[in-house]
Amino acid sequence: xxxxxxxxxxxxSKLSQRYGKEIVNYYGGSPLNRxxxxxxxxxxxxxxxxxxxxxxxxxxxxxxxxxxxxxxxTYDEASGLxxxxxxxxxxxxxxxxxSSKKVLPTVxxxxxxxxxxxxxxxxxxxxxxxxxxxxPYFAVDVSELVERGELPPTLxxxxxxxxxxxxxxxxxxxxxxxxxxARSLLDWNARNQFCAGCGSRTVSVQAGSKRVCPPKDRADGxxxxxxxxxxxxxHNVAFPRTDASVIMAIISxxxxxxxxxxxxxxxxxxxxxxxxxxxxxxxxxxxxxxETWEESGVRVAHVRIHSSQPWPxxxxxxxxxxxxxxxxxxxxWLGHDPELQDARWFPMxxxxxxxxxxxxxxxxxxxxxxxxxxxxxxxxxVPTATAIAHQLMLAAVNDWEAGLxxxxxT
Amino acid sequence: xxxxxxxxxxxxSKLSQRYGKEIVNYYGGSPLNRxxxxxxxxxxxxxxxxxxxxxxxxxxxxxxxxxxxxxxxTYDEASGLxxxxxxxxxxxxxxxxxSSKKVLPTVxxxxxxxxxxxxxxxxxxxxxxxxxxxxPYFAVDVSELVERGELPPTLxxxxxxxxxxxxxxxxxxxxxxxxxxARSLLDWNARNQFCAGCGSRTVSVQAGSKRVCPPKDRADGxxxxxxxxxxxxxHNVAFPRTDASVIMAIISxxxxxxxxxxxxxxxxxxxxxxxxxxxxxxxxxxxxxxETWEESGVRVAHVRIHSSQPWPxxxxxxxxxxxxxxxxxxxxWLGHDPELQDARWFPMxxxxxxxxxxxxxxxxxxxxxxxxxxxxxxxxxVPTATAIAHQLMLAAVNDWEAGLxxxxxT
Numbered sequence: 037x038x039x040x041x042x043x044x045x046x047x048x049s050k051l052s053q054r055y056g057k058e059i060v061n062y063y064g065g066s067p068l069n070r071x072x073x074x075x076x077x078x079x080x081x082x083x084x085x086x087x088x089x090x091x092x093x094x095x096x097x098x099x100x101x102x103x104x105x106x107x108x109x110t111y112d113e114a115s116g117l118x119x120x121x122x123x124x125x126x127x128x129x130x131x132x133x134x135s136s137k138k139v140l141p142t143v144x145x146x147x148x149x150x151x152x153x154x155x156x157x158x159x160x161x162x163x164x165x166x167x168x169x170x171x172p173y174f175a176v177d178v179s180e181l182v183e184r185g186e187l188p189p190t191l192x193x194x195x196x197x198x199x200x201x202x203x204x205x206x207x208x209x210x211x212x213x214x215x216x217x218a219r220s221l222l223d224w225n226a227r228n229q230f231c232a233g234c235g236s237r238t239v240s241v242q243a244g245s246k247r248v249c250p251p252k253d254r255a256d257g258x259x260x261x262x263x264x265x266x267x268x269x270x271h272n273v274a275f276p277r278t279d280a281s282v283i284m285a286i287i288s289x290x291x292x293x294x295x296x297x298x299x300x301x302x303x304x305x306x307x308x309x310x311x312x313x314x315x316x317x318x319x320x321x322x323x324x325x326x327e328t329w330e331e332s333g334v335r336v337a338h339v340r341i342h343s344s345q346p347w348p349x350x351x352x353x354x355x356x357x358x359x360x361x362x363x364x365x366x367x368x369w370l371g372h373d374p375e376l377q378d379a380r381w382f383p384m385x386x387x388x389x390x391x392x393x394x395x396x397x398x399x400x401x402x403x404x405x406x407x408x409x410x411x412x413x414x415x416x417x418v419p420t421a422t423a424i425a426h427q428l429m430l431a432a433v434n435d436w437e438a439g440l441x442x443x444x445x446t
Numbered sequence: 447x448x449x450x451x452x453x454x455x456x457x458x459s460k461l462s463q464r465y466g467k468e469i470v471n472y473y474g475g476s477p478l479n480r481x482x483x484x485x486x487x488x489x490x491x492x493x494x495x496x497x498x499x500x501x502x503x504x505x506x507x508x509x510x511x512x513x514x515x516x517x518x519x520t521y522d523e524a525s526g527l528x529x530x531x532x533x534x535x536x537x538x539x540x541x542x543x544x545s546s547k548k549v550l551p552t553v554x555x556x557x558x559x560x561x562x563x564x565x566x567x568x569x570x571x572x573x574x575x576x577x578x579x580x581x582p583y584f585a586v587d588v589s590e591l592v593e594r595g596e597l598p599p600t601l602x603x604x605x606x607x608x609x610x611x612x613x614x615x616x617x618x619x620x621x622x623x624x625x626x627x628a629r630s631l632l633d634w635n636a637r638n639q640f641c642a643g644c645g646s647r648t649v650s651v652q653a654g655s656k657r658v659c660p661p662k663d664r665a666d667g668x669x670x671x672x673x674x675x676x677x678x679x680x681h682n683v684a685f686p687r688t689d690a691s692v693i694m695a696i697i698s699x700x701x702x703x704x705x706x707x708x709x710x711x712x713x714x715x716x717x718x719x720x721x722x723x724x725x726x727x728x729x730x731x732x733x734x735x736x737e738t739w740e741e742s743g744v745r746v747a748h749v750r751i752h753s754s755q756p757w758p759x760x761x762x763x764x765x766x767x768x769x770x771x772x773x774x775x776x777x778x779w780l781g782h783d784p785e786l787q788d789a790r791w792f793p794m795x796x797x798x799x800x801x802x803x804x805x806x807x808x809x810x811x812x813x814x815x816x817x818x819x820x821x822x823x824x825x826x827x828v829p830t831a832t833a834i835a836h837q838l839m840l841a842a843v844n845d846w847e848a849g850l851x852x853x854x855x856t
Contacts, residue, residue, distance in 0.1 A: 041798050045731075051748040051770045054463065054845065058748045064729030070736060072725070073783040093704070166781075217727030225725060226674045228642045235647070236642035245725075265637045277687045278764055291460050314654075315482070316634060316686045316761055317627030319474030320754040321455075326480060338461040338468045341751040341765075344730040351726055353690055355751075360461045371576075373483040441462050442779045 061345035061356070062422035066213035068147030071168055075242040080164040084172035087163055090114035091146075091175045092191070093183045096219050096350070097199045106211045107196045116188070117176050118143045126241040126248075133250035135237050141180065142246035146173040146217055175218035175244075176254075177225070193195070205422050216348040221245060223350035224276040226310055233265035246275060277351060282323045283311035284357040286314065286336055287429035289367055291440045292431050294332055294387050295361070295368075297342040297379035297413075303434045306417045307380070309425040311354070324357045330372050332379040335365025342431055345424040356424045358432060361369075382416060384436040387429055390416040394426060454640035469841075471755035471766070472580040472615065472832035476623035478557030481578055483653040485555055491532040492573040494555065494582035497573055500524035501556075501585045502601070504592045506629050506760070507609045509602075517606040517620045518583075526598065528553050536651040536658075539604050543660035545647050551590065555653035556583040556627055585628035585654075586606040587635070615832050631655060633760035634686040644674035644805045656685060687761060692733045693721035694767040695838035696746055696847070697774055704797050704842050705744055705771070705778075706828070716827045717790070719835040721764070734767045742789040743779025745772045752841055754839060766834045768842060792826060794846040797839055800826040 045058035052058060061402075074080045089108040092099040101107040121143045124132070148163065148170030163172055181187045207215055208383065221244060231238050231249040252258045278396040286295035296307035312327035321339040328336045337357040346352045368379050382390075394417070420427045455468035462468060484490045495754060499518040502509040511517040531553045534542070558573065558580030573582055591597045617625060639647050641659040648657040662668045696705035696719075706717035722737030724730065731749040738746045746769040755764045778789050792800075803829070829835045 045748055047747065049748045049770050050697075051750050051768060055750050057748065058731060060731070061729065063727065066728065066732055066734055069739075070725060070728075072736075073740060176572050183711065194801060213727070215727075217725070220726035230640065230642050230645035231638050232638040232648075233590035235645040237645070238642075275723070277691070278690055278724055278726055279685070280688055280690045287460075312686070314688055314763060315627070316479075316688055317473065317623070317625075317756045317758050318476065318763075319471065319756055320763065320765065321468060321470070322474060322476055326482075329479075330483060335456065338455055338459045340461050340465050341753065343751065346727045346729055348727050353724060353728075353730065355730065358461065405485045435464065440464060 050340040059343040059427050061343055061424045061427060062209060063178060063212050063216040063346040065209060066147050067151060067210045068173060069150050070147040074246055076126055078122050078125055081243055084113050084163045088172040088174045089114050091218055092178050093175060093218060093222055094198050094224055095179045098215055099196055100199050101196055104204050104208050113288050129239060129241055130248050130250050133239050134254035136255035142177045142222060142240055144218060146175055146214060148172045173214060177222050185312045216346045219348040220351035221276055231264060236261060240311045249306055273332050278315040279352045281311055281352050281354050282320055282327060282357055283309050283424055284324045284359050285309050285432040286328055286334060286359045286361060286433050288381060289361050289363045290383055291436055293381040295332060295375040297384055300377040304415045308419055309428050320355055324359050331376050333367060333369025335362045337362045342428060354424050356428045386416055386434055388433045391430055394418050469753040470839050471753055471834045471837060473622050473626040473756040475619060477559050477620045478624060480557040485655055486536055488532050488535055491555055492654055494573045496521050498582040498584045501628055502588050503585060503628060503632055504608050505589045506633055509606055510609050511606055513616050514618050518613050539649060539651055540658050540660050543649050544664035546665035549573060551634060552587045552650055552654050554585040554628060554631050556585055558582045567796055583624060587632050600799050617657060626756045629758040630634055630761035631686055639673060646671060657768060661748060689762045690724040691721055691762050692737060692767055693719050693764050693834055694734045694769050695719050695842040695844050696738055696769045696771060698791060699771050699773045701846055703791040703793055705742060706792055707742060707786040710787040715824045718829050719838055732766055734769050734853060740783040741786050743777060745775025747772045752838060764834050766838045787837050796826055797844045800828045801840055804828050804830045
């Protein structure tokens, strides 16, 4: 497991003294400045392209240079793939929309790495007149080229390989955050080729981070298309979606046990924190109470939000919380929602021990244990430090060790 | 302003002793148990209908019984509006899909109020064999009936009125949370009549909380429709979307000032916390740092998540954070993104004073001040307690008063 961070934001501060250090979860902590307000400026984008580094994705799987690093192409290597992207303004793209023309591969502008320094020790070149500088990063969806066998084989001739299907947790932390952004946004583009308000085709603008339902189609004589809900109001479906989910370490009323659950497809003895998606018109705190009750029957009172983790499978934000069971709410009942195979209260001591030897992530393939048991002791297994679940369990254990297990009424 | 909560979760606990009380923001703290796992059970839904209370929405504006309470119809009053909804299983709805047939009004099952007690002091009747009991709530989209003049006028004969367009912050807290759920979910249904993956019509299932892209259409001889991205993978667009946004009280490095900004359309002297939407593959903490820099030029180091607020205009979750500026990062520069008209550091004393006389919300219409100034002193104005912005400012002021303004290095 490559993992190059203490998962704590560096330095101390008044906030960290009061509330504890800020936790930086895997896929978070991006080194890029997204410069989102420059996505609509073709002159900036064209200048950035020429100094850019390009990440290729094939069906959302990134091209890797090694098991822990992304493969990044120079502009010379990638120019044949990106073609004449960013030639037009967004207004021109929408005005010239023609459904009879071929859709180009999606090219995303991800941002600039401001800390990048050239090999001669100088800062990276200024990429735009505004004084914004750094190494620009782009992502290119090459799925169709790969499918048609049109990707130049020289690109893959350096031992570079497509990441295999599945979770991508071996990439070093800074690059994992870049991958998370690219993957979530390309997935959204692929799934939103049509307008949910009227069923017509959409078109990519703002360097891949927005899709528009064009009011006219040149293939159709540029007649006005019918009114569409997507073109009115502020909740424009043409903005990328990220689905919010809560994930929660629930401590017992006395603070000495932790509630963990397991799904039937997980490896033997593997348990993790409960989790679920936020519902419309629901607070995160209420979602923690609802999901915990639905999945385990346990009733939760107070909830505290801990930290967050982008989860690009395909586009979630996981919001980690610590919750506390009601005094009489600890009874486990799996009968509401059949999502979990088991849920159980584990003593903090046992969780602490399991964290110390945690080597599995939810994405790992693990050989089935000997069904007959054998002589090996079956002990609790929990996710590794790259999972926010691990960080939440750790926070709960640390709280317990700091004396949070004392009943507040005594 | 109707406001019936201290905005703090009741009682004390180990968590609240350690981190402070849990804040319940307006639109949060729903009294309903959503019983989401029963949305696919027609027998439950039909039983619940008969004991239900029905909230009507016309173009997302709720029917009100007074300025602070929702109008809630009985089943006898609403049965003509909901017709024979929930007769079929979801599988049958998808199997029988026929695009030539009229689309019925969307009827949402919102959940049950478990604390509801009958007037004779007994618990509400059991609504289903599983033992789930309470008063069921539903929401009905009557926009089309109103437009065609087909809504029975007797329904509006008790002084009931449609809430006027705009923010709905006068409803008592428990009912506001019910409204938030109904409004967000109806808006999503209205905007997702077509599949974003293939452009075909979608159909409502799970009591209004999911939409399916049917694989066959009986109007078309029930031929298989082409493969569609929406029907594969876990990121099914047919689930409702909620857009995550961050809103942040940024304190100065010394902790003695607060960063606030204003938009040009706001009333004179009105300032609030900065805010913005989460981007794909981004942590909430990174989003706070990015948005603060984009809008104000201020560079933020540590971030702590504080609490959340559902915001049904139309379907956002606002995640409130406290952030701290870098020692040399406090310079304000509005030139990146022209979203704010002004941003400024306010001394905590001035913010505290403004909080004490806060009467405005962002949704209120406020008369323009005398442009000539006059004799009235122009003082800082900030949002009222129903806005999470107010709660974040309050938290920052409380931290300052508790001595957080002391430099940690001294």
